[in-house]
Amino acid sequence: MERTKKLAILVGGGPAPGINSVIGAATIRAELAGLEVLGVQDGFQWLMQGDVSHVTRLTIGDVSRIHFRGGSHIGISRSNPTKGEDLLENTVISLLRLNVDKLITIGGDDTAFSAYRLLERSRGRIAVVHVPKTIDNDIDLPPEVFTFGFQTARHIGVEIVKNLMVDAKTTHRWYFVIAMGRKAGHLALGIGKAAGATLSLIPEEFPPGKLPLKNIVDTLVGAIIKRLSYGRADGVAILAEGLVERLDQVDLAELPEVERDAHGHMRIAEVNIGEILKAKVQERLKEYRLKTSIVAKNIGYELRCSDPIPFDMEYTRDLGYCAARYIYEGGSGAVVSIQSGQFKPIPFQEMIDPKTGRTKVRMVDVNSDRYKIAAAYMIRLNQRDFDDAHELARHAATAHITLEEFRNAFGYLVEGIATQPLPQAGPHERTAEAPS
Numbered sequence: 001m002e003r004t005k006k007l008a009i010l011v012g013g014g015p016a017p018g019i020n021s022v023i024g025a026a027t028i029r030a031e032l033a034g035l036e037v038l039g040v041q042d043g044f045q046w047l048m049q050g051d052v053s054h055v056t057r058l059t060i061g062d063v064s065r066i067h068f069r070g071g072s073h074i075g076i077s078r079s080n081p082t083k084g085e086d087l088l089e090n091t092v093i094s095l096l097r098l099n100v101d102k103l104i105t106i107g108g109d110d111t112a113f114s115a116y117r118l119l120e121r122s123r124g125r126i127a128v129v130h131v132p133k134t135i136d137n138d139i140d141l142p143p144e145v146f147t148f149g150f151q152t153a154r155h156i157g158v159e160i161v162k163n164l165m166v167d168a169k170t171t172h173r174w175y176f177v178i179a180m181g182r183k184a185g186h187l188a189l190g191i192g193k194a195a196g197a198t199l200s201l202i203p204e205e206f207p208p209g210k211l212p213l214k215n216i217v218d219t220l221v222g223a224i225i226k227r228l229s230y231g232r233a234d235g236v237a238i239l240a241e242g243l244v245e246r247l248d249q250v251d252l253a254e255l256p257e258v259e260r261d262a263h264g265h266m267r268i269a270e271v272n273i274g275e276i277l278k279a280k281v282q283e284r285l286k287e288y289r290l291k292t293s294i295v296a297k298n299i300g301y302e303l304r305c306s307d308p309i310p311f312d313m314e315y316t317r318d319l320g321y322c323a324a325r326y327i328y329e330g331g332s333g334a335v336v337s338i339q340s341g342q343f344k345p346i347p348f349q350e351m352i353d354p355k356t357g358r359t360k361v362r363m364v365d366v367n368s369d370r371y372k373i374a375a376a377y378m379i380r381l382n383q384r385d386f387d388d389a390h391e392l393a394r395h396a397a398t399a400h401i402t403l404e405e406f407r408n409a410f411g412y413l414v415e416g417i418a419t420q421p422l423p424q425a426g427p428h429e430r431t432a433e434a435p436s
Contacts, residue, residue: 007102007327008095009058010040010047011076012111016133016149017308018316021067022106023074025320026131027058033328038098039074043107044114047094048079048087055098067313070305080110082117092122102127102327108134108147109359112335116348116359119333127332129323130348135303137186140351140360145337148319150187152312153180153303157191160299161236165195168234173293174224176281178274180300181240184363188240189374198235199223199378203242204364205371213251215413216243217280222381222410224285224292229398233292235379241300244271274298288399318343383414 007030011019027037037058040047046054056074066073081091095103103126105115112130119128132139135153137146157179164175177197179188185202192200201219203211220237227235274296285292308316315338322343323336334345353360364371385391386407396406 004036004099005101006036006038006099007104007324008038008040008055008098008100009074009104009106010043011072011074011133012043012105012107012114013076013078013134014108015071015076015304016135016147017070017152017304017306018148018312019072019076019106019133020063020069021308021313021316022104022131022133022148022320022323023058023072024063024065024067025317026104026324027063027320028060029321029324030328031060033324035102035324035328038100042075043077043079043111044081044091045077045079047091048081050090050094052094052097067317068307070307078110080114082114088117088121091118092126095122095126100126102129104129104131104323104327106131106133108132108136109139109361112139112348112351113359116333116352119348127327127330129327129331129333129345130335131319131323132335132337135187135300136181136184137190138181138184138362139335140362141335141337141346142339143365145339146315148312148316149304149308150190151315152306152309153187154190154194155309156303156306157187157299158195160302161191161195161197161238164297165197165236168236171293172233173295174234175236176220176274176277176294176296177236177238178241178296178298178300179238180303181242183242183245183361185240185242186362186364188238189364189371192238193374193377195236195238196377197238198227199380200238200240200374201243202240202364203246204366206246210248211243211246212248213276213280217277217284218410219380219413220277220281221284222413223379224281225288225290225395225399226381226385227379228290229394230379239273239277241273241298244273272296272298288401290399381410381413386411386414 009023009026030037039056039058041054041056081087105111112132115128115130132141132147133149134147135149137150139147161177164177168175179191181187185204189200189202201216206215278294278296282294318338319336326345331345333348335351337344337346351359385395392403392406396403399406
């Protein structure tokens, strides 16, 4: 007698609010359709070693209320089965040993790529559907479609930054807040824009190619000087951690040896870029006889396992439902998406970059009004500061240097910018409404 085929669910990558909602909704929908559901513990970690003992049966009773909670009910890992053909084959064989012919993966771009390769390797024996998850919001979905977890991470991040802004104003200091985002700056910009932070720095705003550390340092120094010229000694800068991956090799060589994860990515959290920038900025300010108290703070781990906000709870239950329905109705080889309120599967092939052979990464569009509006509210040097003689004189006087010296020191920051922000408010309005 042929054994009943099963649906397996696994989670890869890093945590994101809403994982449990996907697991719960997918399990409920699949069980109601008569499928037995297995939760694969710790991502691909055990399957790729040929170990099939780390699985648990999921039932409606087990998962009916897990959507309220952060974290992952079945664990998570960054284990990468695509590092070797033997690992990929072990994963396929392990799933077949468990009598699994349907698999839902939940994860970011690396897990999506693993799902794609697994589907190819199974040669039709296992149907695979992927649910896109990352607080980085960098999976290449349509522009208006968020990855789940992003909205909750931004919400919690804004709450943290809101408190830091009050502290900054009260104590007359600056905060350099490092937000997660391995490559793209969606989270840093989303937090900074919503909170009204003094400025946000993301990798996308700088010209292509390697980024000198000096450019980041001078951007922050320029913002501090400009802020001081309007009588404010405080501020909060939100910095995307992905700036580290853009750094010039000369600057990277000065950093301590940094380990990489199973997918070959630099463990950016190991690079204390906030403390590095704090030291460099304070050193640069001394050249202008200025002294500013700066506190560096990383936020990221505080966001990843938060309980999802209602937006992500609803969104992820929809995604889980659609993933289970699609796969038990015979669908496979696609990423699940909800577009304009409608389920739309995106074939794996459309998510792969033909140049790299890897999953595409969605970057912030710095030519969009969405970004330009954010830039318009930032307190940082822009072209107007150099075109307006009064503004230039004000900033130069604050830095205790001549107009020409100020232009030579900071003018390069606004040259060759790919996008120009929308017009800013006048100086008096900026002072009155200046973000903290």
